[in-house]
Amino acid sequence: MRSASADPTTRERIRDAAVLRFARDGFGASVRSIATDAGVSPALVIHHFGSKDELHAECDEAVLAEIRKAKNESIDELAAGQSILHRFAAADEYAPMLGYVLRSLQNGGPVGQTFIEQMIEDAVGYTKHGVEAGLVKPSRDEPARARYLVLSALGMLMLEITLRPPEDPADLGAIVRDFLTTSYFPMIELYTQGFFTTRRMLDEYLLYVPDPPQDTATEPASD
Amino acid sequence: MRSASADPTTRERIRDAAVLRFARDGFGASVRSIATDAGVSPALVIHHFGSKDELHAECDEAVLAEIRKAKNESIDELAAGQSILHRFAAADEYAPMLGYVLRSLQNGGPVGQTFIEQMIEDAVGYTKHGVEAGLVKPSRDEPARARYLVLSALGMLMLEITLRPPEDPADLGAIVRDFLTTSYFPMIELYTQGFFTTRRMLDEYLLYVPDPPQDTATEPASD
DNA sequence: TTCAATGCTAAACACGTGTTCAGTCGGAGT
């Protein structure tokens, strides 16, 4: 996306315009609208990228590269347990990328896939740290828990944005920040005190299904 | 949808075909494909419904009506704390409806909206019962919790299905059942034992934000 | 029998889409 140089290639300008339009309008956005945004003829878009699908693919790559870069640039914060989502929501410059990722999540595209996989991977690391530091309770199935936490958070965000889409997509950062703050309390409460008063449900499940997949199932003492 | 009579009107046949196609292919499904499914000419679809948008609207109504019916028919089970989701996943006959709802969730349509609102409303009732029965811990903000639980569960399901769409949409029931069972363990574990070992995060939040919106904030004794 | 209405269709229309084609412009290389 926005390349470092102040005078980007026409090709880059087209790609950036495409990322933005895809983020705003979804991947159904027309080549013509992208061309107009880039101040260029539709034919030139095809001339440079061959087809709309290839343009889409290059946008995917560009966004993934940008994500990698953003993660590397903020390793410190991320190590502190903040998810990449907070990082993206923090600065409005990430709004297009964030929108693009959410669209890709919504359409089952590869960007969404790998984004989720990465977040799950990260979450496994965070919880591991948390457990070792004694801040987080161990789980009988850490990967399953990490997956559950990521999918529920991301899915919830997606739902929220789909149901109440931002009028101006530039506000996406603000909306995500809003989401993070309003969902923060019920989440923290649930994470802290749980939901049930009894262990009945869990015990019944453990009785019924002897043990979840033996991944990291080191059978931790039940607190 | 599948009307009670064994010999449905052509109009109903078209509507049912539309619900199915919309569920399978999303609301971008062409009038022609729907017409073919119903064994009818595209012109007849317009003749009966006026336009594709009106057809869409009538499908929405039909699905919402079906949902209401299904809920009324299974009040007993629902009172037991099972969500409507379990009910729909239980019988494959609900697969089209389920698919339609998920599509509507994905596209921010009115069906998705009201479906979610209803589920939240129900969840408030369930948790209230649970709290009174001593099975569920009270929350400082019950509506926020109910909303959180519903949105996270539904969003997660949506993500899952979007990322790994069923080959044969008729299997949707099976897939949802699968989802419910695999996500059951981490959910129950989280709900039972929580996530954090300390109350620090929650206490810090409560210190920072004196009190969440005074809805049902009856300031329950912190267990 | 005649008339009107209804269910229905084949064909076309208007439009938006991705893409192609022929050709113009401008600058670098020889």
Added chain:
DNA sequence: ACTCCGACTGAACACGTGTTTAGCATTGAA
């Protein structure tokens, strides 16, 4: 000066879309 080549465009093409139109049957009423 000449050529070549890439960036770039306007116009068109092929196609898929929702919708319209004209007309065909069939049915029930007058």
